[in-house]
Amino acid sequence: MNFFKNIYMYFFHKDKRKKVCIRDKKDKEIFYIIRFNKKEGLLSMFFKTMAYVEFAEEKGYIPIIDMKNYPTMYTQNENNGWENFFSQPNNLDIDLKEIYTNKNYIVSGFEDNPNVFINSSLFGGYFASNYFNNIQKKHFIESHFMLNGEIYKMIEEEMKQIDIKNKLGVFIRGTDYTSLKPKSHPI
Template sequence: MNKIHDSFIYKVVSFIWRKTYIQYKEFLREKKYRKYWEEHRVSLGNQNEDLNFFIIRRREPYIGLFSFYITSVFQVNKALEMGYIPIIDLQNNENIYLNQNQIGRVNAWEYYFKQPCGYNLNDIKHSKNIILGSGYVKEMFPYNDINYLLDKNGEIRKWKEIARKYFCLSEAATHKIECIYNSFLGERVLGVLCRGTDYTSSQPSGHHRQPSLDELFIKVDEVIIVHQCTKIFLGTEDILIYKKFKEKYGEKVYTNRKKFVEYHGEKSIGKVVINEVSDKYEEGMDYLVAIAVLSKCNCFIGGHTSGTVGVILMNKEFDYCYIFDLGLYN
């Protein structure tokens, strides 16, 4: 009886010990992970002793290009104010624009944009003074405020100027954008940015509610008449939305995309790209070209998304701009 009792106690103690040990290891791993993504200094050698480099990075692997773009605009300004040289890093962590074998070897940022001050990661691999910026988004300009985006108080101009000066497009992106834009010369173009059904189906809590197609069509019809637009440039990756626009507006509708996404269930565009899209470079380029072309249109309509903020930052001035303000998903 005592042997059975002792065996039972041993098993209980062993189970508690193993569970405690596993929890402790998870705690240490999480602590190490958090420390890695907090802002901290590193030294990789003795080069560039008189320069301080600030590496801009993001922790989340599934964020889109313009989510990273708008947080980087803020971080570039922060770095410059502190006398640091900013370098944007889409190389050293998993993201939706790199295949697994490219991580640590290719900076996807440079597919789409030039580095803010001309230095890249390879230039500083033996530098003495490097600050790895926080991968957490702790500070931002108030991009969630539609009145701020629409420049009701004049403050968005500062961020537009930073974007214009330090976020120059790559040569490949510039060529593609000019080809699309030049095909519209002589037309009055309404740009429409419509987030895919991944967003409207999953309704992520705390994110801005997106307009339905019916709501979009009412606004598009109004703007076409009032502002005499002859073409519609549609920014969407969603095949369903594209087909609905073509059914309603026919040959007026243009897009830069040749391939679209068909959503099933509640997968986000980020997860679709990272898991299902084979040409991640082209997917990112299509997105960038769409946002840049939208920023050049005469008029613009869009839901409140990171892409819309990108359009606003890249644009000089629209004849008419409307952002749907429908509150947040619960």
């Protein structure tokens, strides 16, 4: 009997990048582990996270971001890099080791899954061109994520120093778009 309870069912997509581990089919709780490519920027990861969270919740999964076991350029030491900036979705306090050893989980692929990004009702196209869609996105983000407490304090301290009414905001991107010419990105 314990044999069936502890069966690991791993299966892979054609690109062998998605893993599923079902230990106990009776337990309906399934975690959806969101992982990223090491070379993605923070804003790209943030919007992809929103699409993945929306997808996971539609499927009845519990979304979790893992930048510890799947490190990115934001991972430091043994920490989950996501938590250097944000809370887990829905502000869950989850032990990744516990999930990987005792829970049912699905690990997302590195590639942009069309089921997530094309069919996503809010975040499939990342940016909305109309005001109503952007308001919906804002509400979704506010209801699912919070800044890390340390980051929030840093922003509050900075805001005390800045008279925002008399400042100009400048949007700066870290990628060299002139040399790299990434697809679908203006210079």
